[in-house]
Amino acid sequence: MRALLFDDYGPPDVLHIGRVERPLPGPGQVRIRVRAAAVNPVDWKIRSGASAAFHRLSLPHIPGLDAAGVVDEVGPGVTGLHVGDEIFGSTVTGASAEYALLDATAWAYRPAGLSWAEAAALPSAAETGLRAVDLLGVADGDTVLVNGAAGAVGLAAAQFAMARGASVIGTAGDHNHDFLAGLGITPTRYGAGLVHRVRAWTPGVNRALNAAGQGALPDLIALTGAVERVITVVAEPAAAELGVRFTTGAERRYWEALQLAVDLHEKGRFTLPVQHVFPLADGAEAHRRSEHGHGLGKLVLQP
Incomplete structure (x- = not known):
C-alpha cells in the first residue's frame, strides 16, 4: 500500500x-x-x-x-x-x-x-476535549473559561461543556470571535488583561481549561480561585510549579467521546x-x- x-x-x-x-x-x-x-x-x-x-x-x-x-x-x-x-x-x-x-x-x-x-x-480532539471536561467536573450552571477555544481541542471541550448546561468564555484571535459567538461561546482576546476582561462580564469562573499556548495558567487560577479547578492539555513547565494538573491521555475514553460527538452533531450542537x-x-x-x-x-x- x-x-x-x-x-x-x-x-x-x-x-x-x-x-x-x-x-x-x-x-x-x-x-x-x-x-x-x-x-x-x-x-x-x-x-x-x-x-x-x-x-x-x-x-x-x-x-x-x-x-x-x-x-x-x-x-x-x-x-x-x-x-x-x-x-x-x-x-x-x-x-x-x-x-x-x-x-x-x-x-x-x-x-x-x-x-x-x-x-x-x-477523534483526538473530541476525546481530549471530553476528558478535560470530565476531569474538571463541569456541570449545569458552571461558567467555564477555555483558553484556546478556536483550536480543535478547545472547541470540542467548549461544546461538550455547553451540552452539560455550562456557560463558556473562550479566548481566541479576533478573526475567530464571530465564529465562536455563533456557537454560543463568549469570545475574548488572549493575553494581558484577561482577568479584568473576564471579570467585567461575569462575577466568577468555576472551571478553566488551557488548550493553547504558554503563560495563561496564573490568570486561569486567579479567575477560578483554586488550582484544582484548572487543567491543561498543553505541556507547560509552569503547570508542575503551580500545581496545575496536566492530562496526558492515560484516562482516554474514545468510545464515549465519539458517540457523544456524533449524537450532538446530529442535533446541530457540535462541529x-x-x-x-x-x-x-x-x-x-x-x-x-x-x-x-x-x-x-x-x-x-x-x-
Missing part, C-alpha cells in the same frame, strides 16, 4: 510517499481503507523529534492518529463491525496511508451528515470545521502548515 513515511526525525521535508505491507488486524482490531486522515499537532511533534522522549518509534514511521474509512477486514474477537461499515476513530497504525488498523473500542459509525474529512478530524484537505502526496505541506499555525479548522489528508 502507499503511505506517507519518514525514515528519520526532521523537518516536514523528511516526509515522502513509500510502499509498505498492508497491516493485518489482530485480536480486537479492524482494518479500514482510509478515506481521510487528520493532521494533529502531535503528528509533527513526533516527526520532528520534539517528543522523542515520550514516543518511541521504529523507523520508517507512518504519522497520524485519526482516520475515517471503510472496514475491509475484521480481526478475531470483534463483534458489531462488518466489512463495508463506514467508521472513524483512533488508529493503532499510522493513519496517513491507504489502510490502517483501528482498535475496536476506539471508533464510531460515520453518520450520513458527516463528511469523510469531518469524521477524520474528530469541528475542516480548513483544507490535501492529497496524501502533499503531506509535507500539511505538516508545515500545522507546525506554523494554520488558523481555524483542521487539516486533513486524503489517500
